[in-house]
Amino acid sequence: MMWLSGGFVFRRGTSAYHRLDPRVKLLLSALMFVTTLLVRAVYELAIVLTFMIAVAALATVLRRVARTMAFTALFSAFIFALNLVFTRNLETSLLYAVRFVAIVVSTSLFFITTSPDELEQVMKTFRLPRDVIFAFVTAVRFIPVMMLDTIQIMDAQKSRGLELERGNLLRRVRNMIPVLIPLVVNSVVRSGELAEAMESRAYGAVPRPTSLVEYRTSLTDKAVAVAAVLVFAAAAYSFYFVLPTQLP
Amino acid sequence: MIELKDVTFVHQNGVKALDAVSLRIESGETVAIVGENGAGKTTLVKHVTGLLKPSSGTVLVDGQDTRGTSTAALSRKVGVAFQNPDHQLFSESVEEEMAFALRNFGFSPELVENRVAWGLEMFGLEEYRKSSPLVLSGGEKKRLTLACILAWDPEVVILDEPTVGQDSIQKEKLTGTIRMLRSAGKTVVVVSHDIEFLWPVQPRVVVMKAGRIVGDGPASTLMLHGSLLDSARVAQPQLVSFYLALHRRPNQPFVDPLEARRWLEGESAGQ
Amino acid sequence: MAEILEINDLSFRYPDSPRQAVASFDLTVPGGEIVVLAGPSGCGKSTLLRAVNGLIPHMYSGDYQGDVKVDGVSVKDATMRELAQKVGFLFQNPENQIFMFTVERDIAFGLENLGIARAEMRERVDEAMRLLGIGDLALRAPHELSDGQKQRVALAGVLAMRPRLVILDEPTSLLDPKTAAELVGLVAKLREELGTTFLVVEHRLDLLVQVADRIVVMNEGRKVLEGPPGEVLFGDEAEAYGVAVPAVTQVQKMLARDGVLLRRGLMTPAELAAEVGGRP
Numbered sequence: 001m002m003w004l005s006g007g008f009v010f011r012r013g014t015s016a017y018h019r020l021d022p023r024v025k026l027l028l029s030a031l032m033f034v035t036t037l038l039v040r041a042v043y044e045l046a047i048v049l050t051f052m053i054a055v056a057a058l059a060t061v062l063r064r065v066a067r068t069m070a071f072t073a074l075f076s077a078f079i080f081a082l083n084l085v086f087t088r089n090l091e092t093s094l095l096y097a098v099r100f101v102a103i104v105v106s107t108s109l110f111f112i113t114t115s116p117d118e119l120e121q122v123m124k125t126f127r128l129p130r131d132v133i134f135a136f137v138t139a140v141r142f143i144p145v146m147m148l149d150t151i152q153i154m155d156a157q158k159s160r161g162l163e164l165e166r167g168n169l170l171r172r173v174r175n176m177i178p179v180l181i182p183l184v185v186n187s188v189v190r191s192g193e194l195a196e197a198m199e200s201r202a203y204g205a206v207p208r209p210t211s212l213v214e215y216r217t218s219l220t221d222k223a224v225a226v227a228a229v230l231v232f233a234a235a236a237y238s239f240y241f242v243l244p245t246q247l248p
Numbered sequence: 249m250i251e252l253k254d255v256t257f258v259h260q261n262g263v264k265a266l267d268a269v270s271l272r273i274e275s276g277e278t279v280a281i282v283g284e285n286g287a288g289k290t291t292l293v294k295h296v297t298g299l300l301k302p303s304s305g306t307v308l309v310d311g312q313d314t315r316g317t318s319t320a321a322l323s324r325k326v327g328v329a330f331q332n333p334d335h336q337l338f339s340e341s342v343e344e345e346m347a348f349a350l351r352n353f354g355f356s357p358e359l360v361e362n363r364v365a366w367g368l369e370m371f372g373l374e375e376y377r378k379s380s381p382l383v384l385s386g387g388e389k390k391r392l393t394l395a396c397i398l399a400w401d402p403e404v405v406i407l408d409e410p411t412v413g414q415d416s417i418q419k420e421k422l423t424g425t426i427r428m429l430r431s432a433g434k435t436v437v438v439v440s441h442d443i444e445f446l447w448p449v450q451p452r453v454v455v456m457k458a459g460r461i462v463g464d465g466p467a468s469t470l471m472l473h474g475s476l477l478d479s480a481r482v483a484q485p486q487l488v489s490f491y492l493a494l495h496r497r498p499n500q501p502f503v504d505p506l507e508a509r510r511w512l513e514g515e516s517a518g519q
Numbered sequence: 520m521a522e523i524l525e526i527n528d529l530s531f532r533y534p535d536s537p538r539q540a541v542a543s544f545d546l547t548v549p550g551g552e553i554v555v556l557a558g559p560s561g562c563g564k565s566t567l568l569r570a571v572n573g574l575i576p577h578m579y580s581g582d583y584q585g586d587v588k589v590d591g592v593s594v595k596d597a598t599m600r601e602l603a604q605k606v607g608f609l610f611q612n613p614e615n616q617i618f619m620f621t622v623e624r625d626i627a628f629g630l631e632n633l634g635i636a637r638a639e640m641r642e643r644v645d646e647a648m649r650l651l652g653i654g655d656l657a658l659r660a661p662h663e664l665s666d667g668q669k670q671r672v673a674l675a676g677v678l679a680m681r682p683r684l685v686i687l688d689e690p691t692s693l694l695d696p697k698t699a700a701e702l703v704g705l706v707a708k709l710r711e712e713l714g715t716t717f718l719v720v721e722h723r724l725d726l727l728v729q730v731a732d733r734i735v736v737m738n739e740g741r742k743v744l745e746g747p748p749g750e751v752l753f754g755d756e757a758e759a760y761g762v763a764v765p766a767v768t769q770v771q772k773m774l775a776r777d778g779v780l781l782r783r784g785l786m787t788p789a790e791l792a793a794e795v796g797g798r799p
Contacts, residue, residue, distance in 0.1 A: 012660075116620040134618075141620045144662045149335070155299050156336040158319040159328045160396065161352025165318070178348070181338035185382060189334070190615050196569075197616035199578050201629035201676065202603035212627040212640050284695045285666060387560050413611075413692045415560050415722045416763035441695035444725075444766070483696035486725070486767040486788050493792030505769035512774070512795060 007068035007108045009143060010115050017059035021221040022118035023125060024228075028055075029110035031232040036102040039239045042091065045098045048235075052105050061112055065105060072104045116140040121215045130209070138194065146183070153182045249275040249404065249435055250296055250326075255305035257291060257459075265291040267459040268305070275403065278426065278436045280446050280467070283456035284481035289439045292456070293406055297322045310403075324353050326404040327397035331412055333389035337381040342373060345381045346396050353400055367395040387418045394425070404435040411442050419445045443471070447485040448504050455480050468500050522588075523684050523716045524548040524571065529585035530740075531566060531575060540566040542740040544585070550683065553710055553717045555727050555748070558737035559761035564720045567737070568686050570594070571718065573602035590683055603629060607677035607685040611692060613669035614661075617676075622664075623648070623657040626676045633680075647675040650709065667698045678709070685709075687719045691726070700726055725765040728752065728785060736760050749785045767791055 012018075017025070032052055039045050056065040076097040083093035114122075116137050123133045157178045158164060164175055198204075250273040257266040265288050273279055281289050294300040295307050298314040307314040309322055330336070339345040346364045355363065368374045371391045376384060381392060390410070397405060407426075411419050426449055429436045438446060443453075446467075453470045455463035457480040463470055471477065471488045487508060491501040496515070502508035526546040532539050541563045548554055556564055569575045573594050576583050587594040590605045610616045619625035623644055630640045648654045651671045661669060670690065677685060687706070691699035707730040709715050721727050728734070728748040736744035736751065738760050744751050751757060752764050753772055764772070767788045774780035774795070786794065 117624060137620070138618050141618065141661070145614060148662075152330070152332070153335045155294065156330045156332075158299065159297055159323045159330070160336065160349035161320045161323055161400075163318070163320050163352075178336075178338050182335055185338075186334055193610060193612060193615035194618070196574055196578065197608075197610055198618070199574060199599055200572055200603060200608045200610075201680065202600045202632040205598075205600035205603070205632050206634035208634065209631040210634050210637060210640065211631060212624055212637065212644065214637070284697060385561060413689065413722075415558075415761045416758075417559060417761040419763070442723075447766075481695060481697040483700075486765055487770075490767050490770070490788035490792050493789045493796070495796040505766050505773065508770045509773040512770075512779075513777075516779070 006064055007071070007104065008111045010112055010140075011064075012115070013060055013113060015058065015060040017055070018113050020224060021215065021217045022114050022122050023217070024221045024225045025110055025114055025118075026122055027225055028228050029106050031228055032106035032109070033103060035232060035235055035239070036099055036106065038236055039099075040095075041243070042094050042098060044239050044243060045095065045102060049098070049102050049105070052102065052109065056105075056109060059109070059113055061109070064112060065108065068108050069101055069105060072101045076100050117213070118215075134203075142190070146187070149186060150179065150183060153179050249273055249277075249310060250437075251306075251308040252292070252295065253306045253308070255292075255295060255302045255307060257295065257300060258303045265459050266295070266302070269459070269461055271454065271461060271464075273435060273437065275435055276430075276433055278430050278449060278451040279438070279454060280443065280451040281437065281439045281454045281456060282441060282443055282480075282482050284441060287456040287480070288459040289456055290408060291459075293328060293408055293437070293439055296404075296406065297326050297328055320352065323349075323402070324400065325402055326406060327400065327402035328406045329390075329393050329397055329408060329410065331409040333386075333393045336393060337389060339381060341378050342376045342381050342384075342392060343368070343378065345392065346399055349396055349400050355400070363399040363401075367399040370398070371395040386413060387415075390414070390418075398429075402434075404437065405429055406437040406439070408439045409441070410438065411440060411445055423448060441482070443482060444485050447471075447487065450503060455482060457481075472501065521549050522547055523550040523552075523590055524718070525586075525588040526567075526571070527586045527588075529567075529570060529587060530582075531570060531584070532582040533566075533579070534581050539740045540581075541570065544737075544740070544742055546735060546742065546745075548684075548716060548718070550716050551710060551714050552732040553706065553719065553727075553730055555724065555731045555734045556718060556720045556737065557722070557724065557734060557760075557762050558743075562737040562760075563740040564737055565688070566740075568608070568688060568718070568720060571684075572606040572608045572686055573597065573599055574608075577602075600633065603682075604633070604680055605682055605684065607680055607682035609670075609674050609677055609685065609687045609690060611688045611690075613666060613673045613693070616673050617661045617669065620660055621657075622653070622659050622661060622672050625661065625672060626679050628676055629680045643679045643681070644675075647679040650678060650712070651675045651705070666693045667702075670694070670702070678713075678715075682715070684716045684718065687717060687721075689720055689722065691721065691723050696726075699723065703727055703730060706730065722761075722763060724748075724752075724763050728765070729787075734762075736762055752785065 035048050036045065039048060056062045079100055080093050080097035083096050087093060119140065120133055120137045123136065154164060162175055162178055252269050252271045255266055255269045258264050269292065283289050291300065295302060296309060298317060298319045301315055310325060314322060337345060339348060343364050346367050347360050350360045350363055368377055373392060373395060384392060410422055423445055426436055440446060450467045453465065453467045454461055455476065462480055463476050471485055472492065474484060477484050487502045491497055498511055502511065526544055529541055529544040530539055531541045544567065558564055569579065570587055571589065576595060577599050592601060592605065594602060617625050618628055626644045626647055627640050630643060648657060651674060653671050653675060656668060661672060690702055694702060703726045706717055710717060719727060731748050733746065734748050734751040735742060743760060744754065744756060752768050757764050768785060771780060771786055771791055
């Protein structure tokens with residue numbers, strides 16, 4: 001849970017990266033994502049990963065990204081082992097394992113620097129249905145609230161003798177039931193209350209709601225986008241056609 | 249029974265929720281912890297059952313350091329009724345709900361039967377024995393959570409904001425329940441920003457502000473300090489304000505309206 | 520039309536329920552009043568509130584008899600779009616009525632839904648923030664705020680719609696006494712400045728009675744008491760219906776009953792002490 005929250009929950013930031021248009025941030029992450037899929041050698045992946053770490057540093061989110069990488073590395077080790085068993089190829093297994101980490105980092109970079117409001121903006125650009133966008137944004141807005149609820153529920157149940165820290169795996173999973181049920185019930189109740197509030201503030205009154213805030217791409221945004229595409233093209237070309245897949 | 253020695257607690261984000269708090273609560277005392285929202289009252293309570301461990305200082309329950317003990321073990325002695333019953337009800341039936349904690353604490357099946365029956369009767373929930381706890385009304389849910397706690401008979405009962413959302417009839421019942429617990433020899437701690445309903449019980453009052461204890465004494469004397477209460481954003485009970493505004497008054501403030509009326513009668517009769 | 524709210528013989532029963540949630544309820548409220556609705560848990564207050572703002576019958580169906588008119592418009596016949604601009608509803612839990620990730624965007628939520636132009640939205644959002652003193656919270660995220668702040672944000676969102684009638688459902692339940700007093704002061708101020716009518720459901724009456732024009736008490740779906748606060752609290756039946764009569768008012772009642780106190784009207788502790796202490 002810590003991994004999820006550290007890697008994918010938005011937190012406010014003031015770096016230039018944070019201030020980019022969300023669509024540009026999406027483009028950057030998408031390009032990084034695709035690049036990791038294109039490379040065929042581990043040392044190339046290392047270059048890409050280093051680049052991503054540099055971007056993370058620029059965006060002042062290095063510590064969080066580093067922690068995400070550390071946690072993801074645990075899963076990665078599992079992928080590495082599995083691949084090794086089936087392909088018996090050290091190089092390929094390592095590739096898949098590191099690739100997984102790189103994929104997670106590239107998506108994480110987007111989500112931790114993009115606020116739910118900006119996510120909404122991106123979704124509007126892609127012309128997703130209004131109700132879908134609204135449901136998504138509201139859900140994201142309640143993530144921190146639900147995390148707090150979970151802690152409070154765990155506190156309440158621990159105070160009734162529920163052991164959440166000890167016991168074998170089966171027992172610990174079963175002990176989550178007294179935590180999950182109130183969480184789910186509260187979510188359902190919450191949805192009902194939100195529905196009442198929505199109705200009371202005329203949700204759905206007009207087919208095209210207006211917007212208080214306007215998002216416009218600045219020159220910087222456009223410049224960054226163009227630069228990113230060029231760098232990507234150059235990198236893709238190099239990795240795919242120029243550089244050897246095996247180092248001598 | 250419960251002792252906090254110079255406890256400081258700092259949140260992950262650097263906010264100091266408790267600042268060098270020292271407090272000693274003896275067995276059998278009735279204590280009200282008051283203060284505005286955010287003063288640290290709930291944080292203090294969470295330290296008693298080990299839900300939070302101090303950043304520095306020690307918390308002792310019955311001589312045991314909370315650092316070395318699990319919350320489950322501490323809860324056997326200290327029952328905490330949290331503010332929101334919807335954060336704990338989950339069982340298929342009310343009787344199952346009541347049995348939950350008892351089973352966790354290792355009560356034998358016969359004893360569980362006994363205690364559940366006792367609790368249901370005590371709190372007027374017998375008719376809901378087989379019903380789902382989720383369909384009960386707000387007031388009934390609060391009674392149920394309290395019944396669940398008393399079923400395992402802890403020595404200490406802590407109530408966290410028990411009057412939130414309750415109507416006046418329910419509040420009166422609550423005052424009665426606190427009196428009952430006191431006469432049963434239990435240590436009762438009530439965390440509340442509403443002091444009015446506790447005034448008739450005349451508890452010891454601990455006033456908190458910004459993570460510190462700024463006042464500690466019997467209700468009859470502490471609640472007279474208007475400026476202290478003001479700075480801690482705690483409302484002075486009406487009868488105390490009335491008492492203080494009188495030209496001539498008895499030694500102690502009135503505990504309930506009837507006492508005030510009788511005294512006034514005595515005054516005018518004596519003229 | 521001076522009457523902002525007219526409830527005529529309203530009865531409502533939920534589909535699966537054997538009993539009436541509201542039964543033969545009548546109420547007339549002139550504009551600019553602060554009316555307190557009280558009664559024991561389960562008396563039908565929540566149902567009544569929802570019949571006023573239109574959630575009943577538009578969102579909740581059931582056996583509906585009688586009529587509710589808000590600002591001359593029949594609730595049954597109007598759309599939620601119309602009603603949302605006449606009646607505002609501040610729900611009990613501030614958290615579950617804030618949708619957006621930024622305060623000012625949430626305040627604009629209702630206006631966006633109505634398709635109001637950006638310039639006017641900006642003006643109304645700023646006005647609402649000014650009225651509630653939360654201008655400095657404009658770009659904050661709701662989950663970072665205290666309960667009192669969240670409540671102000673939610674109320675700002677309601678006021679931005681410029682309703683003439685605002686419903687407050689147990690607004691002080693989560694607040695400490697000082698913050699609760701501030702809220703009550705705010706309600707009185709809004710009534711003065713905007714002429715808004717307030718219908719407030721509350722258990723904690725000691726603060727509200729100082730600004731309320733009327734108390735209406737419900738029990739089992741019916742109206743059982745109605746009148747100025749002094750009158751209702753002084754009556755014999757108040758306690759029976761779970762209406763919290765403040766401690767000092769209880770003393771005042773006893774004195775009045777014994778013929779000792781001649782002055783009428785609710786008194787604060789200090790006032791009563793002066794009245795009584797000054798006796799020869």
